[in-house]
Amino acid sequence: MGRRRMQVTATAMAVAGMLGLGAPALAATSTPDPDSSPVPLAGAATYRVVLVDEIEIQVGILAVARIPHATVVYYAIAPNQTGDADVFAMQQKSLSEPFPAMADADIDIVDVAHSALYQPLMSDGDCLCSYAGDLAGTGANGRPTVGYAVMPELPADLKTVTVQFGGHTFFPGIPVDDSPPSGTTVDAPVPLGQWPALPDEATVAAGDVKQATRPLTTRVADPVAATDTAPTRTTIALASDVLFATDHSDLNTKAQSAIQKVADKINERGSGTVSIDGYTDSVGTDAHNDALSKARARSVRAALKPLVSHPDVTFTTAGHGEQDPVADNGTAEGRQLNRRVTVSFATEEER
Amino acid sequence: MSRGIPALLAAAGVAVALALTGCTAAPDPHPSTPTPTVQTADEVAQQIRDTTVPTRSLAQTSGMLDGVDDVTVKIDVVTLDALPDSTLLELRIATASGEQADISTFQFAVEPFLDTRNIGIVDTADGTTYRPFTYPNARDVDGQNTGCLCNDVPTSTDGTGILVSMIMPPLPAEVSTVDVVIPGMEKMTDVPVGRS
Numbered sequence: 001m002g003r004r005r006m007q008v009t010a011t012a013m014a015v016a017g018m019l020g021l022g023a024p025a026l027a028a029t030s031t032p033d034p035d036s037s038p039v040p041l042a043g044a045a046t047y048r049v050v051l052v053d054e055i056e057i058q059v060g061i062l063a064v065a066r067i068p069h070a071t072v073v074y075y076a077i078a079p080n081q082t083g084d085a086d087v088f089a090m091q092q093k094s095l096s097e098p099f100p101a102m103a104d105a106d107i108d109i110v111d112v113a114h115s116a117l118y119q120p121l122m123s124d125g126d127c128l129c130s131y132a133g134d135l136a137g138t139g140a141n142g143r144p145t146v147g148y149a150v151m152p153e154l155p156a157d158l159k160t161v162t163v164q165f166g167g168h169t170f171f172p173g174i175p176v177d178d179s180p181p182s183g184t185t186v187d188a189p190v191p192l193g194q195w196p197a198l199p200d201e202a203t204v205a206a207g208d209v210k211q212a213t214r215p216l217t218t219r220v221a222d223p224v225a226a227t228d229t230a231p232t233r234t235t236i237a238l239a240s241d242v243l244f245a246t247d248h249s250d251l252n253t254k255a256q257s258a259i260q261k262v263a264d265k266i267n268e269r270g271s272g273t274v275s276i277d278g279y280t281d282s283v284g285t286d287a288h289n290d291a292l293s294k295a296r297a298r299s300v301r302a303a304l305k306p307l308v309s310h311p312d313v314t315f316t317t318a319g320h321g322e323q324d325p326v327a328d329n330g331t332a333e334g335r336q337l338n339r340r341v342t343v344s345f346a347t348e349e350e351r
Numbered sequence: 352m353s354r355g356i357p358a359l360l361a362a363a364g365v366a367v368a369l370a371l372t373g374c375t376a377a378p379d380p381h382p383s384t385p386t387p388t389v390q391t392a393d394e395v396a397q398q399i400r401d402t403t404v405p406t407r408s409l410a411q412t413s414g415m416l417d418g419v420d421d422v423t424v425k426i427d428v429v430t431l432d433a434l435p436d437s438t439l440l441e442l443r444i445a446t447a448s449g450e451q452a453d454i455s456t457f458q459f460a461v462e463p464f465l466d467t468r469n470i471g472i473v474d475t476a477d478g479t480t481y482r483p484f485t486y487p488n489a490r491d492v493d494g495q496n497t498g499c500l501c502n503d504v505p506t507s508t509d510g511t512g513i514l515v516s517m518i519m520p521p522l523p524a525e526v527s528t529v530d531v532v533i534p535g536m537e538k539m540t541d542v543p544v545g546r547s
Binding site: 037038039040041044045046047048049050051054056058059060062076078094095096097098108110112113117119142143144160162164167168169170172173191192193211212214215216217218219220221222223226228324325326327328330331333334337 | 389390391392394395396398399400402403404417432434435436437439451457458459460461462469471477478479480481482483484485486487488489490491495496497498500502503505506507508509511512513514516518519520521532534535
């Protein structure tokens with residue numbers, strides 16, 4: 001994999017940094033004994049996976065620490081009865097993500113304050129994180145094995161984060177340390193008490209921060225409208241059951257206030273093209289649903305356009321019938337969510 | 352699950368001293384207030400090994416999952432915590448029969464997603480429903496194949512159950528109970544919201 005490593009110098013300064021202190025509290029030691037070296041622990045959990053057999057994964061989040069150009073999540077996985085960590089039971093990222101096979105990349109930092117999700121950095125096709133082979137166990141001593149994931153540099157004002165681990169569990173309130181933990185670094189597998197060698201600074205600096213930083217979409221709904229808010233785009237799904245009579249496309253009396261609220265949001269932050277799209281559930285013929293969804297989208301446009309005062313906004317409409325459902329049509333709740341007219345627009349930041 | 356780790360006491364220097372001499376504080380089981388401890392490797396290893404799968408239940412519902420097999424499941428609310436910037440919901444999905452069964456389903460999301468993105472919590476005071484955050488995947492060309500701050504429905508479960516977790520937008524400060532809505536299941540009402 002060609003991963004270059006850097007050694008983390010063991011100093012008392014790092015212990016102080018780990019604890020959020022500004023100055024060294026202890027004198028530096030020479031080669032620390034791994035058995036007595038201090039080890040941080042910010043959170044721990046056990047979760048079950050049932051595959052062919054039952055598996056319990058025991059994991060500790062040791063630290064989330066700032067390093068030059070990046071942030072590192074250090075974690076430890078307890079060995080099973082054979083001395084290995086059950087890393088195969090850790091979920092891999094979606095195929096829509098760029099991570100190579102066997103990279104233990106299903107680790108995220110959640111930063112709601114900045115509407116961002118941070119994933120492990122990729123550099124030259126390599127995940128700057130532990131791979132399954134790195135976590136293959138630490139032999140007879142039965143110690144948990146330490147892994148890492150290098151993430152983008154976090155905003156300076158971020159003091160605590162939520163860490164998602166392995167596709168199974170979230171650890172809220174994990175402090176962000178200003179420097180990595182101190183101790184001896186060794187090549188994988190790394191027993192608890194020692195630390196994995198990280199990629200070198202140049203490799204970390206070359207990491208694809210944009211790819212590893214995903215904007216979060218906030219999803220909040222009321223009985224009339226479900227609003228998805230991302231940093232640069234807002235989508236409002238108006239409930240057809242509230243706006244229209246069954247199988248009709250004329251807006252009812254309840255629709256006006258809902259559409260006024262949409263117009264207010266466009267006037268406040270919208271820009272560019274406002275897309276108005278009608279959808280139905282899967283009940284009925286395609287031809288009927290296509291026509292109904294198109295007519296409903298046009299009705300919403302006719303009511304919305306006079307209320308929008310923003311000079312730069314234009315409108316498009318389309319009907320999609322039962323395509324692109326947002327929920328399972330096999331349940332009543334799902335069909336209700338699918339019967340909708342969405343109004344989506346870029347927000348000012350995108351202009 | 353015992354995510355929380357004991358609060359580091361007022362003086363960090365005291366904690367360092369305690370850690371280096373092998374003394375530790377007792378674990379705080381509350382997951383929303385972890386502060387790092389510094390202990391020996393053996394002590395940290397033991398703390399990790401001492402964690403257990405949570406067995407508590409704040410509320411329970413049941414119903415049929417529409418998957419490869421139709422399986423009746425029990426779903427418990429294990430954790431519902433208001434965090435400073437978000438809300439953590441953990442559910443346990445177990446078979447009603449107690450037998451292991453395949454429960455892969457699109458019922459809690461929509462094809463192609465096998466996750467739990469359409470599970471919601473409802474502030475009954477104003478009818479607002481909060482659902483897990485989503486995000487565009489790095490290779491999502493058309494904006495449709497989004498990721499979710501929610502777990503996938505497990506491939507299979509048994510009578511003990513598997514946890515699924517999700518992070519939702521923050522609830523208003525005055526909200527003390529919510530309804531938990533899961534597609535195809537009876538709504539769980541007045542579920543208490545934990546606040547630290």
